Amino acid sequence: MTSTEKLQRLAKLERRMLLIANSRGHVVRTSGPGAFIVVKPCQQRLYHCVKCGLEIEVNSAPAPNEIEIAGPAVALNCPKANQ
Numbered sequence: 001m002t003s004t005e006k007l008q009r010l011a012k013l014e015r016r017m018l019l020i021a022n023s024r025g026h027v028v029r030t031s032g033p034g035a036f037i038v039v040k041p042c043q044q045r046l047y048h049c050v051k052c053g054l055e056i057e058v059n060s061a062p063a064p065n066e067i068e069i070a071g072p073a074v075a076l077n078c079p080k081a082n083q
Helices: 003-023
Strands: 036-040 044-048 055-059
Touching: 003 044, 003 055
Parallel strands: none
Antiparallel strands: 036 044, 044 055
16 A cells, blocks of 8 residues: 555545534544654544543554554543533
């Protein structure tokens, strides 16, 4: 898989992550300084909710025992969604 294909896959997963986060009341930035942490270039990024700080990990090439989109912000509603 080329780096371009990896980035395209990562962008697709990022869109899915935003849908999941928004449905839970989280606000996640995907661009700008400090929007995400690159864990592995072209493969894995770590995002966080602006309101509550819960994390979401997006991994375009997970190991057999990992999943593509994971983290507490995927599992839990934002505690500060109505503030």
